Amino acid sequence: VSRLNATTALSLQLAHKLMCYYNSKAQNRPNVGKFSVSDIDPDKCTHLIFAFSDIIENQLVPTTVNDVQQYFKFNALKQRNPLLKTLLAVGGEKFGTEKFKTMAGSQENRQLFIQSVIKLLRAFNFDGLDVDWRYPAEEDKQRFTELCKELETAFVDEGTSSNQERLILAASVSAEKSTIDASYEVEEIAMHLDFINVLTFDFHGPWENVTAHHSPLFQGSQDTGDAIYSNTASALEYWRDQGAPEEKLNMGLGAFGRAFSLSSNSSAVGAPASGPGEEGCYTGEDGFWASYETCLYLDGVQNHLISDQKVPYATTENQWVGFDDTTSISTKINYLKANKFGGAFVWSLDLDDFRGEFCNQGKSLPTTTTAPPTTTTAPPTTTTALPTTTTALPTTTTAPPTTTTALPTTTTAAPTTTTALPTTTTASGSGVCSGPGLVPDPTNPNCYFNCDAFGNNNPTCCGATLVYKDSCKCCDFP
Structure with a gap:
């Protein structure tokens, strides 16, 4: 796997x-x-x-x-x-x-x-x-x-x-x-x-x-x-x-994975352990292996599925790690x-394998362009409103806000050495921007213009499965 x-x-x-x-x-x-x-x-x-x-x-x-x-x-x-x-x-x-x-x-x-x-x-x-x-x-x-x-x-x-x-x-x-x-x-x-x-x-x-x-x-x-x-x-x-x-x-x-040192010939779940496994060579903590360290140590080693718990483990020499x-x-x-x-x-x-050097998945922190998560949940605007949408971990008794979050219309972020834009669009946006704010791209429902105070359009697009909605200034499902 x-x-x-x-x-x-x-x-x-x-x-x-x-x-x-x-x-x-x-x-x-x-x-x-x-x-x-x-x-x-x-x-x-x-x-x-x-x-x-x-x-x-x-x-x-x-x-x-x-x-x-x-x-x-x-x-x-x-x-x-x-x-x-x-x-x-x-x-x-x-x-x-x-x-x-x-x-x-x-x-x-x-x-x-x-x-x-x-x-x-x-x-x-x-x-x-x-x-x-x-x-x-x-x-x-x-x-x-x-x-x-x-x-x-x-x-x-x-x-x-x-x-x-x-x-x-x-x-x-x-x-x-x-x-x-x-x-x-x-x-x-x-x-x-x-x-x-x-x-x-x-x-x-x-x-x-x-x-x-x-x-x-x-x-x-x-x-x-x-x-x-x-x-x-x-x-x-x-x-x-x-x-x-x-x-x-x-x-x-x-x-990350948690690693044990085995103290017997058994390597199953519940096998006797004598303490933490070896330290991660870069993270430096006994029994704690970053994802990329786990890939490094387990190169060529077969994974075993804990079938009832739906998670894998592997062993190498006297080391047992769950990840x-x-x-x-x-x-x-x-x-x-x-x-x-x-x-x-x-x-x-x-x-994570952020340099893509250990896990054979290419450069990590996802290189894939297929629908990365782009929607966020707006916080309640009153002291009693609960955030909406059915997506959180614990239970709900009241319907909270929606899963989308209004996009900022101005920015006060400190200057940075990079100005790369998220995703590009072929629309020119000329004549669309009249001041700072977010404006829909009239030629592409997937995209919008992040206009600055000087009329520059900064074309941007939502994730592949989403559309831009001007009503909430956000990316959302069609």
């Missing part, structure tokens, strides 16, 4: 949201593992999320001084794709809970944080915030709800007073049933969040003493006790059943669409 990076497979099949994380630490990796903003293809994802920012004295701040320049370059990608939305993530796996706990601990601290969020996002032209608090303790459950509520209210008020499209609010949340129960008032936070990114990977890993896939789609036949909930389908359906609208829920896809390939990603996307969840997100772009 040919291996394919997660974003490539998604671009081939997904017409919903595809949110892609950029791990800013990847720019410090050695040799071909080095990944920076300039390596991002802005046409392959509907949303890009910059990971991560920091909290100091209850205020949102860049993690490093170097991040400031990266913010400018990151948001300048929207000059090449006017449909693209960008978010700034705060927190993450290694961030800890103390700063979140202190910030959310009082209304005064939360308000200080919220005002700093709006100031930072607007200063660098981000479109929204992704709160990645792993994970609120039981005593912080209600405070997390208050934080979400107050962020949404402030975003709505600021958007109205400044006459700008309001900032998007997302959260990255646990996929483990016990943590969901302990950490979240699901129905309440879902009312205030536009997107809920369910971290449907790392259910298992080399911190355990037997082999298991870190991101299975379904329950395995060997699963017992709480392990029956440790799979993608169970997590998404539990969020939905607890009251989160499915159109707000996004499935997590990890562009996703083209087939398993296709199966997950079919499940996502059949259950009308909102979309998917990928952690992270730098873990």
Whole structure:
């Protein structure tokens, strides 16, 4: 079975949201593992999320001084794709809970944080915030709800007073049933969040003493006790059943494998393991292999399908690794669409075979031109409106906005060294532009003109299966 990076497979099949994380630490990796903003293809994802920012004295701040320049370059990608939305993530796996706990601990601290969020996002032209608090303790459950509520209210008020499209609010949340129960008032936070990114990977890993896939789609036949909930389908359906609208829920896809060192001759699922596998030669973490490292280590090795969980694994010498390939990603996307969840997100772009040197798929971060995801979901414009469309991970009780997002009519993105346009059109556009904004191409319903203040037309086209609709200033299905 040919291996394919997660974003490539998604671009081939997904017409919903595809949110892609950029791990800013990847720019410090050695040799071909080095990944920076300039390596991002802005046409392959509907949303890009910059990971991560920091909290100091209850205020949102860049993690490093170097991040400031990266913010400018990151948001300048929207000059090449006017449909693209960008978010700034705060927190993450290694961030800890103390700063979140202190910030959310009082209304005064939360308000200080919220005002700093709006100031930072607007200063660098981000479109929204992704709160990645792993994970609120039981005593912080209600405070997390208050934080979400107050962020949404402030975003709505600021958007109205400044006459700008309001900032998007997302959260990255646990996929483990016990943590969901302990950490979240699901129905309440879902009312205030536009997107809920369910971290449907790392259910298992080399911190355990037997082999298991870190991101299975379904329950395995060997699963017992709480392990029956440790799979993608169970997590998404539990969020939905607890009251989160499915159109707000996004499935997590990890562009990496989790590797174990085998401690016996057995290499099946559930085989004894002595700890993490070898470290990735570029990522440098024991038992963690980027997609391209997995392809490198498994070159010529046969994949094995875990039939009940719909995901593959492979072994090489005493190394056992579970990962996703083209087939398993296709199966997950079919499940996502059949259950009308909102979309998917990928952690992270730098873990894909972005140079196309290892997985024999050509230059990665999809080279295919067949209908990449181009539609996005507009955030609610009031404090009570729920985002519409039947595409999110958790459940819905109220119909939210639509799956398309209004296109920006002006840009404040910082200057960038590239001005490449997304897709070209043969129409000249002469005489169409009378000022800045988006104007339909009268000769081609698939295309539009992104007019600037000087009357330049900047011809652009939607994805192959979409048309431009002037009523919403967006690309949508015919």
